[in-house]
Amino acid sequence: MGTVGVIANPAAGKDIRRLVAHASPTSDAAKIGVVRRAVLGAVDAGATRILLSPDRHNLSTRAVEGLDWETSAAAGVAIDILDEPAYGWSGDTVAMATRMAKEGVEVVVVLGGDGTQRDAAKGWLDLALVAISTGTNNVFPRSVDATLAGLAAGLVAAGVVALDEVSHRAKVAHVRFGDGSNDDLALVDLALMDGQFTGSRAVWDPGSLRALVACIAEPAAIGLSSIAGLLMPVDRRSPGGVHVQFGGPHRVRAPLAPGIFSDVAFSFVRALPVSSQVVLTGPGVLSFDGERDKVLVAGATATVHIRPDGPRVIDVDATIAAAARTRHFHRPDGAVR
């Protein structure tokens, strides 16, 4: 009882959007600080074990080395790094999440953008998740300091706050391919675009868009999902999604990348009930949560369903508030922990 996992994606926040848009770089030094603060937050909340993912950049190792565990509140807390190989690709996050499920981790803090959160869900679909944004234009993870994210994860893992009281079940856009290749998923949106390459993966050209299925369509967002959010908002806690077909007489202006606003031509937008499906047909390239990731050859199909069976996403604010209401943070007069 009381194990918090931490998965950090070293690749987040460094892609071409620092050149084609106005995204800020996220250095490894910044990420090491985020991991360290998440660990310290979880430890202070009462977590008894912290299990970190290894990575090719040694973010986790560097985050925990040099911390003075003997004299800190961390005395007696086990800090371990998973003995799982890291190869330096997105499959690492998938494998780490799968392994953390087997290790009995109660809550996982995932540091990265939408793509990293998606990979974690691919490895462990219904994980209890605190999602921290270190990527570029993020919709799924919220911007919150890791100190508080770690604190919330620790409070839930240590049983101070019940998971069900402070979490919601994320929606997932499940994708099944006509050619029999492995099922896939998106946590925010799935788009079919003109093109035959995944290339530099990021998406910034509105002219290449053909169709969008968004399971999170919130107006105050950056990226493809903002198109759906500005036309027909469906927030992350409401059932179903939004389907937009591009090309056509209508126009909507949306921030497709940090600092980049575009007029996007569309023909229709419709609400997508939970039971319905959308079939996307190639040729084209599919973008998952804003990254080109799979090429569909001519005639190949991808069938999309939205179901609320994804990660149990922990609300950081609600968690800390719930603990505060139980006077969890009060100390007896003069007591030193």
Add this chain to the structure above:
Amino acid sequence: MEPNPDVLRDLHRRMVRIRLFEEAAGKLAEAAKLPGFLHLYVGEEAVAAGVCVNLTDADSITSTHRGHGHLVAKGGQFRPMMAELMAKSTGYCNGKGGSMHISSLELGMLGANGIVGAGSPIAVGAAFTHKYRDDGNVAVAFFGDGATNIGAFHEAANMACALKLPIVFACENNEYGEFTRRDHTMAITDIVDRAQGYGMPGVIVDGMDAVAVYEAAAEAIAFARAGKGPTLIEAKTYRFYNHHGVQNLGLKYRPDSEVEVWKQRDPIFTFEAQLEDMGVLTVDRREALWAELRADIADAITFAEDSPYPEQDQILEDVYTRMEVAR
């Protein structure tokens, strides 16, 4: 974002030309027919091709000790290249540069370089020229991960940013500086983390994916041409052979399993499969291209072997510039 079919075929041709030139040079070196060291570019073709397909002859590049690929990608011809590697007088540098100092000013290839990190300051000079003359051209400095630990790189990057020069710093991060793993010589993993310290944008691309490199290079070069200043592209890539020579497996400083993983991502074979899926390339067309270029290589080897060495009285030619001194 994506290149059109003509550009895709151009990228493919440039990569296959590099691969065939390097494989042929490797065989000649094994047969002791090439003097000096040989640093093969095999595995990294997508980087040189993806960048140089966005350049003209009037744009400048500087290269590294692993420089054949950059010259081929910039339009280098096999005959004078092969002759130069054999130190023959018909080579690009009349046989006096060899593999590590090959250059072609006509193609804007300002030289391979035997000194790690030494190319970047030269590219900064070229970029300064392009800005001073306002000719709309750009410079690209190719260098490796190890070069960024060298003082010359720091001075070059700093000066380029201070003067807002039209230059792209194209880092080929192949994980090893000569025989030493990157993490033994630097405490960071991504070279791109250094970009913000100089005040320029930096992006990471998959250096085994020609289209990914093309997209980033197109944007970075357009950025430079527009007068917006330097950028850094870090292409994650891998050399299939040893630091020098042709040994690939059984090396003491890197595991064979790692080499095998990278080889599965061969930039040419994966690209060919994509082009064939798209219908941009047919099997017949692919086989014809490889055959055509293999014949070009054979011709270049014969040409080089039949060419004379420079004469003794040519030793100082092209070494010093004759300057008229005003009296």
